[in-house]
Amino acid sequence: MSNNKLAKSVASPTVSYKEHKNEAAVSKQQSAMPWLGQQKQQITDHFLNLLWRDLGLLTLFAVPLSLSRALHSGWISLYTVHLIIGTIVVVTALLRAQLSVALKGFIAVAVMASLGIFGLVNFGLAANGPIWMLSACVIASFVYSSRTVIVIIAVTFGIFALIGSGFISNALVAKMALDEYMQTTGAWLNFLLTSTLLVFIVGRAIKTRQMLIYAVAQHHYRQWLDDLPLALEVVDLEQQSHYRNRAAEQLFGHDNQIDAPLQLTARLLKLPLEAPLLRDELPAMQALKGLTVELPAIRLQTATTDRVVRCWGWPGYDEKGRVQYGITVFEDISAQVELDRMKNEFVANVSHELRTPLTAIRGVVGLMLGGALGDLPKPVEQMTRVCQQNTDRLLFLVNDLLDMQKIEQGKLEINSQPCAAQQLLQDIQQNMQAYAQNFGVQVVLNNQAPHAVINVDPQRFQQILANLLSNAVKFSPKGNNVVLRASTQVHQLVIEVQDTGCGIPDAFKERIFQPFSQADGSDNKARVGTGLGLSISKKLVLQMGGQLSFSSEVGIGTTFELRFPLLES
Structure with a gap:
C-alpha cells in the first residue's frame, strides 16, 4: 500500500x-x-x-x-x-x-x-x-x-x-x-x-x-x-459509495462488496402516489448539488425488501467549503406506517358506523322539533334542542375525522371550478349568522372585490371559511363583530377573517395547524372543539392552490388570511 x-x-x-x-x-x-x-x-x-x-x-x-x-x-x-x-x-x-x-x-x-x-x-x-x-x-x-x-x-x-x-x-x-x-x-x-x-x-x-x-x-x-440504528450512506463526487453503515446494508439488502450507492440499486417511490424517484431526485444527488432535502415517506423496494422509509440528505464540505459528499440518512418507518394504516382504517370504520345512526337521530330530532309529533311541552322541546346540538357536534367530529383520513391517504376529491367569490362569501355569511347569534356575535361582510373569480371547490371553500368563522365567533367577546373581508392584491384574492378575541399564545403558534392541537387554558374549556378544523383547512387550501396564514396578538385578536389566484377581475 x-x-x-x-x-x-x-x-x-x-x-x-x-x-x-x-x-x-x-x-x-x-x-x-x-x-x-x-x-x-x-x-x-x-x-x-x-x-x-x-x-x-x-x-x-x-x-x-x-x-x-x-x-x-x-x-x-x-x-x-x-x-x-x-x-x-x-x-x-x-x-x-x-x-x-x-x-x-x-x-x-x-x-x-x-x-x-x-x-x-x-x-x-x-x-x-x-x-x-x-x-x-x-x-x-x-x-x-x-x-x-x-x-x-x-x-x-x-x-x-x-x-x-x-x-x-x-x-x-x-x-x-x-x-x-x-x-x-x-x-x-x-x-x-x-x-x-x-x-x-x-x-x-x-x-x-x-x-x-x-x-x-x-x-x-x-x-x-x-452501530447507529439509522441507515447512513455517504456518496462522493464520483457518485460512488464512500461509506455506509451496517444498518444501511441491512435496509437495502446488500453486502459491502458493491461500490455503487445503495439508493441507486433500489427502487424508490414517492408516497402516496408511488411515482418513481428519478436519479437526480435521489437525496444523495440532491445533496451533492448543495441542497438539503427531507422526504417524509418514500417506498423502498429491492429484490428482498419492501419498506417505507423517511429520508434526509445534506451536503458534506471540505476545508475550503466545497461540496465533497452527499450525506443521506434513512429511517425505516414501516412499522409506524402500518400502525397508522390500522389506526386510520379503524377510525374510518368507526366514523362510518357512527355517522349512519347519528344521521338518523338528527333526522328524527329535526322532525320532532318541526312539529311532526305535534307541539312539544316546553321542557321536552328544550331537551330535544340539546339533543340536536350535541348530535350536530358529533356529526361535525365524525365528518372531520373522515376528511382527515381521506386527506392523509390522498383520497379526498377536490372538484375545483371557476366561482364568483362574492356569492360564496355571501352564502357563508348567511349560513354562519345564526351560529354567531348563539354567542352574541355578528358576522360582518366587507367585500372590496365584488367581481373576483377564483378556481376552487365551492363545497370545500365553504368548509374552510366555516371553520375559520366558527373559531372566530367562539373566541370573540359577546357583542363584538367578526369581520369577513375580501380584497385583491397582485392578481390574488385576499380573504381575511378577523376577530377581537383573546389571541393565540406564542407557544401555540408553531403547532396551530397540527391535527388535534388546541391551546391550553381554562378559559378555552367552554369553547372546546375537535382540534381538526384548522389542520383540515390548511390542507384543503394547499390542495386548491391557495395559501393560509395568520397573525395574532394576545389580548387584541387574531386574523386568518386566505390567498387564491384570481382568474379574472
Whole structure:
C-alpha cells in the first residue's frame, strides 16, 4: 500500500468503506476492537517497511564507507560488527514483506542499539552512536507498549552514562586518534548519512503517530456510526459509495462488496402516489448539488425488501467549503406506517358506523322539533334542542375525522371550478349568522372585490371559511363583530377573517395547524372543539392552490388570511 493511500484511509473523519471490504460483519464488541488493532498494526507495518527499505539502501553506501576507514585505523572489531549488521540489514530489507511486525521491529531496535553501543565504545562521541541509540528508542515506541519503551529508554541512558563514565575515567579509549578520524572523508559522509536517516525516521515517526491518532478517531466514529440504528450512506463526487453503515446494508439488502450507492440499486417511490424517484431526485444527488432535502415517506423496494422509509440528505464540505459528499440518512418507518394504516382504517370504520345512526337521530330530532309529533311541552322541546346540538357536534367530529383520513391517504376529491367569490362569501355569511347569534356575535361582510373569480371547490371553500368563522365567533367577546373581508392584491384574492378575541399564545403558534392541537387554558374549556378544523383547512387550501396564514396578538385578536389566484377581475 502506498503512503498516500494509507494516509487517505486513516485521515478521513469517517471510515472509508472501500478500505475495509473484507471485514466480516460480526457483533459490535467483536468487530470494533480487532479493527482498531488491525489498523494500528497495518500503520506500524507500513512504517517499518519504509524504514527497512531506507536502511537497506543506506547500508549499500554506509558499510563500504565504514570499511574504508580501515585504511587509516587498521581492521578493528567494530568493522566486523558493521559487516555482520550490514548483512542482517540487507537480508531483512529484502524479506521485509514476509516478516511479522514484531520481528521486523525487534531486529530494527537491535540493529540500531548495536550500532550505537559499538560506535560509542570505539569512538565515543565522535561516532554516530547517540544517533543510532536515539533511533532505536523512536522505533521501539511503535513496536512495544509504553512500559516497555520506558524501560528501553532508561536502559539506553544507562548505557550512555556507563560508556561516558568509562571514557572520563580512561577505562575506555578510542580505537584511533580522533583528530585523524575527523579528517577522513568517510567519517563525515557516514555522519551525514546517519543524520539524514534520523531525520527521515523522526519525520516518518511523526506522520505515523498522526495516523495512529486518526485510527483511534476512526475507531470512535465506527462505533458511533456503524452501530447507529439509522441507515447512513455517504456518496462522493464520483457518485460512488464512500461509506455506509451496517444498518444501511441491512435496509437495502446488500453486502459491502458493491461500490455503487445503495439508493441507486433500489427502487424508490414517492408516497402516496408511488411515482418513481428519478436519479437526480435521489437525496444523495440532491445533496451533492448543495441542497438539503427531507422526504417524509418514500417506498423502498429491492429484490428482498419492501419498506417505507423517511429520508434526509445534506451536503458534506471540505476545508475550503466545497461540496465533497452527499450525506443521506434513512429511517425505516414501516412499522409506524402500518400502525397508522390500522389506526386510520379503524377510525374510518368507526366514523362510518357512527355517522349512519347519528344521521338518523338528527333526522328524527329535526322532525320532532318541526312539529311532526305535534307541539312539544316546553321542557321536552328544550331537551330535544340539546339533543340536536350535541348530535350536530358529533356529526361535525365524525365528518372531520373522515376528511382527515381521506386527506392523509390522498383520497379526498377536490372538484375545483371557476366561482364568483362574492356569492360564496355571501352564502357563508348567511349560513354562519345564526351560529354567531348563539354567542352574541355578528358576522360582518366587507367585500372590496365584488367581481373576483377564483378556481376552487365551492363545497370545500365553504368548509374552510366555516371553520375559520366558527373559531372566530367562539373566541370573540359577546357583542363584538367578526369581520369577513375580501380584497385583491397582485392578481390574488385576499380573504381575511378577523376577530377581537383573546389571541393565540406564542407557544401555540408553531403547532396551530397540527391535527388535534388546541391551546391550553381554562378559559378555552367552554369553547372546546375537535382540534381538526384548522389542520383540515390548511390542507384543503394547499390542495386548491391557495395559501393560509395568520397573525395574532394576545389580548387584541387574531386574523386568518386566505390567498387564491384570481382568474379574472
